[in-house]
Amino acid sequence: MLTFAAVMQFELTAEYLDMLRLAIEEHNDDFLADQLQEQYAADVAEIFNQLEFEEAQYLYKLLPEETTADVLLELNDELREELLASLSTKEIAEQLDQMDSDDAADVISELPEDIQEEVLSQIEDIEQASDIADLLNYEEGTAGSLMAKELVSVYAHETVNACIEEIRRQTDNVDVMYTVYVVDEKERLIGLLSLKKLVVSHPITRIEEIYDSEIISVKTSTATSEVAAIMRKYDLVVLPVVDGLGRLMGRITIDDVVDVIREEAEKDMQRMSGISDDVDSTDSIWRLSRSRIPWLLVGMCGGIIGSRIIGSYESQIKIHPEMAFFIPLIGATGGNVGVQSSAIIVQGLANNSMKGERLVPKLMKELAVGLVNGVICSSLIFGYNALISDSFNLAIIVSIALITVIMFASFLGTFVPLTLHRFKINPALATGPFVTTLNDILGITIYFLIGRMLYSV
Amino acid sequence: MLTFAAVMQFELTAEYLDMLRLAIEEHNDDFLADQLQEQYAADVAEIFNQLEFEEAQYLYKLLPEETTADVLLELNDELREELLASLSTKEIAEQLDQMDSDDAADVISELPEDIQEEVLSQIEDIEQASDIADLLNYEEGTAGSLMAKELVSVYAHETVNACIEEIRRQTDNVDVMYTVYVVDEKERLIGLLSLKKLVVSHPITRIEEIYDSEIISVKTSTATSEVAAIMRKYDLVVLPVVDGLGRLMGRITIDDVVDVIREEAEKDMQRMSGISDDVDSTDSIWRLSRSRIPWLLVGMCGGIIGSRIIGSYESQIKIHPEMAFFIPLIGATGGNVGVQSSAIIVQGLANNSMKGERLVPKLMKELAVGLVNGVICSSLIFGYNALISDSFNLAIIVSIALITVIMFASFLGTFVPLTLHRFKINPALATGPFVTTLNDILGITIYFLIGRMLYSV
Numbered sequence: 001m002l003t004f005a006a007v008m009q010f011e012l013t014a015e016y017l018d019m020l021r022l023a024i025e026e027h028n029d030d031f032l033a034d035q036l037q038e039q040y041a042a043d044v045a046e047i048f049n050q051l052e053f054e055e056a057q058y059l060y061k062l063l064p065e066e067t068t069a070d071v072l073l074e075l076n077d078e079l080r081e082e083l084l085a086s087l088s089t090k091e092i093a094e095q096l097d098q099m100d101s102d103d104a105a106d107v108i109s110e111l112p113e114d115i116q117e118e119v120l121s122q123i124e125d126i127e128q129a130s131d132i133a134d135l136l137n138y139e140e141g142t143a144g145s146l147m148a149k150e151l152v153s154v155y156a157h158e159t160v161n162a163c164i165e166e167i168r169r170q171t172d173n174v175d176v177m178y179t180v181y182v183v184d185e186k187e188r189l190i191g192l193l194s195l196k197k198l199v200v201s202h203p204i205t206r207i208e209e210i211y212d213s214e215i216i217s218v219k220t221s222t223a224t225s226e227v228a229a230i231m232r233k234y235d236l237v238v239l240p241v242v243d244g245l246g247r248l249m250g251r252i253t254i255d256d257v258v259d260v261i262r263e264e265a266e267k268d269m270q271r272m273s274g275i276s277d278d279v280d281s282t283d284s285i286w287r288l289s290r291s292r293i294p295w296l297l298v299g300m301c302g303g304i305i306g307s308r309i310i311g312s313y314e315s316q317i318k319i320h321p322e323m324a325f326f327i328p329l330i331g332a333t334g335g336n337v338g339v340q341s342s343a344i345i346v347q348g349l350a351n352n353s354m355k356g357e358r359l360v361p362k363l364m365k366e367l368a369v370g371l372v373n374g375v376i377c378s379s380l381i382f383g384y385n386a387l388i389s390d391s392f393n394l395a396i397i398v399s400i401a402l403i404t405v406i407m408f409a410s411f412l413g414t415f416v417p418l419t420l421h422r423f424k425i426n427p428a429l430a431t432g433p434f435v436t437t438l439n440d441i442l443g444i445t446i447y448f449l450i451g452r453m454l455y456s457v
Numbered sequence: 458m459l460t461f462a463a464v465m466q467f468e469l470t471a472e473y474l475d476m477l478r479l480a481i482e483e484h485n486d487d488f489l490a491d492q493l494q495e496q497y498a499a500d501v502a503e504i505f506n507q508l509e510f511e512e513a514q515y516l517y518k519l520l521p522e523e524t525t526a527d528v529l530l531e532l533n534d535e536l537r538e539e540l541l542a543s544l545s546t547k548e549i550a551e552q553l554d555q556m557d558s559d560d561a562a563d564v565i566s567e568l569p570e571d572i573q574e575e576v577l578s579q580i581e582d583i584e585q586a587s588d589i590a591d592l593l594n595y596e597e598g599t600a601g602s603l604m605a606k607e608l609v610s611v612y613a614h615e616t617v618n619a620c621i622e623e624i625r626r627q628t629d630n631v632d633v634m635y636t637v638y639v640v641d642e643k644e645r646l647i648g649l650l651s652l653k654k655l656v657v658s659h660p661i662t663r664i665e666e667i668y669d670s671e672i673i674s675v676k677t678s679t680a681t682s683e684v685a686a687i688m689r690k691y692d693l694v695v696l697p698v699v700d701g702l703g704r705l706m707g708r709i710t711i712d713d714v715v716d717v718i719r720e721e722a723e724k725d726m727q728r729m730s731g732i733s734d735d736v737d738s739t740d741s742i743w744r745l746s747r748s749r750i751p752w753l754l755v756g757m758c759g760g761i762i763g764s765r766i767i768g769s770y771e772s773q774i775k776i777h778p779e780m781a782f783f784i785p786l787i788g789a790t791g792g793n794v795g796v797q798s799s800a801i802i803v804q805g806l807a808n809n810s811m812k813g814e815r816l817v818p819k820l821m822k823e824l825a826v827g828l829v830n831g832v833i834c835s836s837l838i839f840g841y842n843a844l845i846s847d848s849f850n851l852a853i854i855v856s857i858a859l860i861t862v863i864m865f866a867s868f869l870g871t872f873v874p875l876t877l878h879r880f881k882i883n884p885a886l887a888t889g890p891f892v893t894t895l896n897d898i899l900g901i902t903i904y905f906l907i908g909r910m911l912y913s914v
Contacts, residue, residue: 292826293834297834324781326760329761340753437789
């Protein structure tokens with residue numbers, strides 16, 4: 001048994017990696033094989049991901065046969081691609097044969113198209129090959145692309161005994177059995193049978209007497225984000241997938257959906273941070289640069305607009321250069337408030353906690369929050385300026401501008417993501433840098449407008 | 458069967474809510490009971506969450522008895538608290554009796570302490586009451602607080618047949634059985650038995666011959682975030698929890714962990730957006746204001762420092778007021794780059810994809826990305842200024858300042874979260890507004906320093 005402590009004893013350190021690298025250099029195969037033997041596939045993959053390709057390739061050949069497929073699955077995309085490219089189609093086919101159909105389909109879809117067919121034709125288990133070929137037909141981002149074909153199903157008219165026989169036969173292909181699906185004579189899904197019930201029921205009972213007809217299913221065309229929402233909402237561990245005629249096509253397990261949930265949260269975070277592509281820190285410099293430049297340019301355009309606005313007050317700045325001092329304060333506070341407001345909305349939209357709410361009360365509430373914080377911030381900055389600055393006018397201008405900017409930023413930070421959502425644009429996409437830039441420009445405009453009004457009084 | 462289409466036909470609309478509200482007003486109980494009967498608990502809770510308390514309370518009394526506990530669990534915290542406060546301790550005890558022990562413990566821990574004991578003493582099922590009391594002892598944020606006591610375990614020396622008998626007995630208390638745990642005579646966890654194996658094995662086989670001793674477990678004291686990481690990494694659906702002596706205490710299922718994962722992602726997002734508490738859009742205005750003011754004040758302090766820096770260049774601004782025009786551009790770009798860099802790092806730290814990487818290569822890579830984007834942005838703004846502005850000096854100052862700011866922001870955006878992480882402070886906490894503010898100040902300083910140097914040339 002591996003308790004948590006034992007699992008945690010495997011903590012990937014730079015020192016451990018150095019030790020492995022040295023052993024690879026010295027071709028100390030016995031030591032390396034021992035090290036690999038002891039680890040879970042996920043841990044081995046973690047090691048591989050940190051090594052140079054040649055080192056990972058060297059270790060890959062030392063892996064015990066039964067874990068190679070699992071390790072392949074856990075690698076990051078780039079490394080897996082490189083490793084697969086170094087294998088023959090026959091070797092790839094052997095790996096795919098050991099995987100669940102959904103994982104195998106994911107891997108094969110990453111291969112160049114001309115190789116895909118060759119690999120498929122070399123998979124020994126004909127059923128597995130046809131399952132994989134079938135899964136390749138579903139569009140990415142749909143339930144069909146997420147499901148696996150491995151499942152256990154029985155006919156409603158069978159007895160418990162016959163059903164157990166049938167399960168015995170079917171489970172040769174199924175690693176973990178979550179539940180038994182019940183279908184009618186036309187293969188249409190009509191319910192499920194808990195294993196518990198199967199184990200505790202009398203052998204000659206008919207399935208139709210004991211199965212549960214309350215079952216939630218999705219269609220092959222359902223979007224993965226909706227699959228995730230349904231599984232989370234109804235606390236499901238496994239979800240059956242049916243075709244247009246209601247026939248059972250496959251099942252989706254929660255572990256695949258956990259990845260979808262995590263990835264969606266990460267993507268939202270990236271979009272809010274102004275990163276346009278799905279990148280991570282191991283990507284190339286060029287790819288990382290490209291993913292960031294669009295929103296930087298948007299921000300720059302905002303900055304240029306800002307410079308033109310300030311430019312139109314050039315004569316005023318000459319007379320009152322102290323106006324320039326608080327440009328960053330006004331801009332930054334507007335940006336911060338906008339991001340805070342929009343983050344709450346984006347989050348509420350993402351976890352569905354805002355269903356059925358109306359726009360106007362939402363905006364009123366946000367404005368109330370803005371008013372509270374605006375009064376606090378304005379009072380503080382007024383106190384500061386009254387004490388420090390010798391221009392009483394400036395103190396009043398900054399405070400009035402600040403509270404106005406905070407109110408506007410609260411409004412825009414709420415309104416923009418809700419409006420984008422209404423037009424079916426992901427609100428996270430344009431929320432971060434977009435709202436910041438907008439509030440920057442707006443803040444400066446308000447500040448100088450109020451400045452001109454009050455100085456000319 | 459409910460297919461996805463059927464589930465989705467329940468889409469909570471403002472119109473549907475209005476219809477329910479009207480029916481409540483008219484005391485149209487038959488209609489309301491029908492509506493509630495048809496829905497899943499999660500859907501009913503979604504409706505309740507959008508109603509006034511009195512309306513929800515009215516509907517609650519019309520719920521079919523077997524779903525009240527499930528609906529209670531799915532409500533948002535405030536509403537559940539209010540509803541429970543309106544029930545007698547006896548009524549609460551009845552609800553708890555129907556829940557899984559972990560859910561019951563969560564609910565009871567939300568009650569005022571003086572009521573907790575009274576409720577516990579009124580739970581009819583003594584075993585359930587003692588399980589709940591036991592679970593209340595574990596600290597929040599640990600595996601113990603997340604686990605449920607309901608599980609099925611068998612002794613290693615028993616036969617398959619005796620084991621099935623035992624399961625029949627134990628499953629009275631267990632709703633869904635994921636797996637059968639195998640313990641030794643001292644109740645220490647030594648492995649697991651897949652249901653599949655149990656179903657397909659010969660009745661007189663001994664468990665010790667067929668069980669799987671490779672099992673991952675956690676201790677009751679393990680942090681929930683680590684529980685989530687372990688379940689995600691090893692693709693587990695259920696994870697056993699043991700005490701200090703290795704005795705089986707309970708199990709954690711993936712649906713509870715999905716919530717942990719989601720909540721952590723949300724918290725990170727909030728922290729990056731400068732919101733200090735765990736709030737959502739349904740919280741009170743005061744609570745929402747309070748959660749946001751700390752980082753606004755940090756931003757304001759940054760703004761004040763910025764004003765003093767600009768203030769020290771007052772005479773320069775009088776001569777060259779055009780220097781003021783590009784303050785927002787410099788500040789905003791620095792902020793944007795900093796947020797982009799830190800988001801990548803925070804994400805890499807959160808999903809463990811950066812284990813074993815070293816600091817210096819990481820920083821060098823980030824600086825390279827900064828250089829690429831800095832050159833692009835600087836060239837563009839130089840082109841713009843060369844065309845539009847009549848001050849060639851200004852064009853050069855802005856471009857040099859911009860590339861310098863982008864490089865510094867890339868550096869800080871990488872360095873700050875990594876350093877916080879090293880000192881065991883959550884990097885997301887100080888990443889968003891902190892990095893933005895820092896880069897704002899730094900940007901202005903660099904800009905005016907370069908300005909003074911070049912204008913005096």
